[in-house]
Amino acid sequence: MEKARHQPSLPGALVALAIRAAHGYAAPMRRSLVVLDPAQLPTTTAVDPTDDHFHDECGVFAIYGHSESANLAYLGLHALQHRGQESAGIVTSDGQQLYAHRAMGLVQDAFSQAQLAKLPGRLAIGHVRYSTAGGSHLKNAQPFAINYARGSLAVAHNGNLTNAEQLRQNLEERGSIFQSSSDTEVLLHLVAMSKEVAFEDRVAEALNQVEGAWSIVFMNEGTLLAARDPMGIRPLCLGVLPGTKDAHVIASEPTSFDLIGAEYMRDVEPGEMLIIDSTGVRSVRPFKPAPRRACVFEHVYFARPDAHLGGRSVYEVRKSLGRRLAAEHPVDADVVIPVPDSGVPSALGYALERGIPFELGLIRSHYVGRTFIEPQQSIRHFGVRLKLNPVEGVLRGKRVVVIDDSIVRGTTSRKIVKMIRDAGAREVHLRISSPPTQWPCYYGIDTPTRRELIASSHTTEEIARYVTADTLGYLSLDGMLTSVAGENGDAKGFCHACFSGEYPIAFDGMNRAERSSYSIKTAE
Numbered sequence: 001m002e003k004a005r006h007q008p009s010l011p012g013a014l015v016a017l018a019i020r021a022a023h024g025y026a027a028p029m030r031r032s033l034v035v036l037d038p039a040q041l042p043t044t045t046a047v048d049p050t051d052d053h054f055h056d057e058c059g060v061f062a063i064y065g066h067s068e069s070a071n072l073a074y075l076g077l078h079a080l081q082h083r084g085q086e087s088a089g090i091v092t093s094d095g096q097q098l099y100a101h102r103a104m105g106l107v108q109d110a111f112s113q114a115q116l117a118k119l120p121g122r123l124a125i126g127h128v129r130y131s132t133a134g135g136s137h138l139k140n141a142q143p144f145a146i147n148y149a150r151g152s153l154a155v156a157h158n159g160n161l162t163n164a165e166q167l168r169q170n171l172e173e174r175g176s177i178f179q180s181s182s183d184t185e186v187l188l189h190l191v192a193m194s195k196e197v198a199f200e201d202r203v204a205e206a207l208n209q210v211e212g213a214w215s216i217v218f219m220n221e222g223t224l225l226a227a228r229d230p231m232g233i234r235p236l237c238l239g240v241l242p243g244t245k246d247a248h249v250i251a252s253e254p255t256s257f258d259l260i261g262a263e264y265m266r267d268v269e270p271g272e273m274l275i276i277d278s279t280g281v282r283s284v285r286p287f288k289p290a291p292r293r294a295c296v297f298e299h300v301y302f303a304r305p306d307a308h309l310g311g312r313s314v315y316e317v318r319k320s321l322g323r324r325l326a327a328e329h330p331v332d333a334d335v336v337i338p339v340p341d342s343g344v345p346s347a348l349g350y351a352l353e354r355g356i357p358f359e360l361g362l363i364r365s366h367y368v369g370r371t372f373i374e375p376q377q378s379i380r381h382f383g384v385r386l387k388l389n390p391v392e393g394v395l396r397g398k399r400v401v402v403i404d405d406s407i408v409r410g411t412t413s414r415k416i417v418k419m420i421r422d423a424g425a426r427e428v429h430l431r432i433s434s435p436p437t438q439w440p441c442y443y444g445i446d447t448p449t450r451r452e453l454i455a456s457s458h459t460t461e462e463i464a465r466y467v468t469a470d471t472l473g474y475l476s477l478d479g480m481l482t483s484v485a486g487e488n489g490d491a492k493g494f495c496h497a498c499f500s501g502e503y504p505i506a507f508d509g510m511n512r513a514e515r516s517s518y519s520i521k522t523a524e
C-alpha cells in the first residue's frame, strides 16, 4: 500500500544551490555549536488521519570532504524524503565548530537558501524523520547536536534502540537531563560520559551498550563515523563523489547518491563502523557479531524501487515478488492493476507470469500533501479519493486483479476495492505481495498496535469479506524470503518479525500494554 510519498520537484533556485560555490560566510561567533533561529519555525506538524501504512521512521545522510556539504546534504535528504516527512535537519562542521539547523516539515520547507548558506564546512550529517502524532515535535527532530567536555558532537539515527528506556532510567538516576523523548539522545549521553579518549572509541563504547537497530552517523568537528548494528537491520551504504580526492557520502539508500552524482561503493556491513577523516576511510568491527537480519520490508515496500539493497535491485525484487504471488495465487482475470506507486513492479511481475494485460487502473495524485480535515460520512472516501482515482475505461466490465504490498488495518484496502467496483469492475481479486502483517515492529518502523493489525485477529477469508474482495491472496513467508534473497542469496538473513512474530532481538519492554494478548517467539 502506498504511503504518502511526498516527492515534490526541486525548486530551481535550490537546485542551483547544489552547484553554487560556498563563499562569503560571516566569521562565526566563538561558540562550538551554532543553532539557527529555530524559534521562527513551527514546532509541530499534523499527521495524516487517512494514512494506513507502516512507516519508515528515518533516513540519514552524511558527507565528508566537500565544500558544498550542506547543499549536498540538502539534496541527499530530498532523495530520502520518502523515509520521513515530519522533520528534517542538517549539522555541519567547518573544522572548528558545528552549525545546526532543524525544522518541522519537508526538506524543501525546512531549509531556505539563506539557512543553508549559514551551514559552512566540508563535513555534514542530515536526517529526515517520520514520527507518530505524540512524538511529532521539533525537540525530537534530528540530528541532535551537543557541546560536552571534549568539544561538540552530533548524531543522526535510523532505527530503534530496544533497551533505551532502561539506559535512560539509569542515566537519569545518575543526573543526566534529557531534552527529547527520542531513544537516540541516550547515545549522546553515553558518548559524552565515556572514559575513552579517541572519538571512535567513545562511540564504539556507547554503541556496545545499546541493543536494537541502528544505522547511524556521528560527527565531531573533524571526523565522520558511520555504523550499522551487528544484524544490519536497517540499511546504510557508502559512496564517493567522483573527481574529488576524498569526498565520501553515507546514506540510508543509494538513490540519494544519484541526485548528487556520487557513485555507490558498497553497503556498510552489519557490525561495521567506518571512520572517515583527513586520512581517508578506515573500517573497524568493534561490535559483537550476530547473524544478519536485514529488514525484509525495506525490499517489499519502504525503499525506493530505484534503490539497490544488499546488492539487489529493489525494482527487480518486487517484480519477482509479483511473479511468485501469481504462482501461489493464480486467478483468471482480464486485467492486472497496481495500487500505485509501490504496487507497480509487483503487478508487472504478476501480469507477466500470468500473461494477463497490465494496466494503470488507479491514478495517484502526486500533488497531495497531508489531509487535515476529518471526512464526514457523506464524503467518507474523500481521503483515499484525494490520492487515488479509478480509470473507468480500464475497469468497466472487467475481472480485475489488484496488487498491493500490504494490508495494515484494512480500511484503505476496503475503500480501494469499493472504488474499483464503483468504476464498473465485474470482479475484484486482491493480491498482496507480502504475508499478512500480524505483529508490530520494534526496530525503527512505525506500526499500529497488534490489535489494530487486521491480520492479527482475522483469517484471510474474513479479511476478504471485510475489504469486499471476491478473493484475497497473500504471498507466503517462504515465497517472500526466497524472492527477496534471490537465487544465490541467504533467505534466512532477514528480519520478518512483523509477518512471523519471530523477533531477532527480544526485550523486556516489548509493548507492555499488549504483552498479555500475545507471546513473543524468538528466532533461532
Ligand code: SF4
Pocket (backbone or CB within 6 Å): 233, 295, 296, 297, 298, 440, 441, 442, 443, 444, 445, 495, 496, 497, 498, 499
Ligand atoms: S519487524 Fe518487519 S518492519 Fe520491522 S525490521 Fe523486522 S521486517 Fe522490518
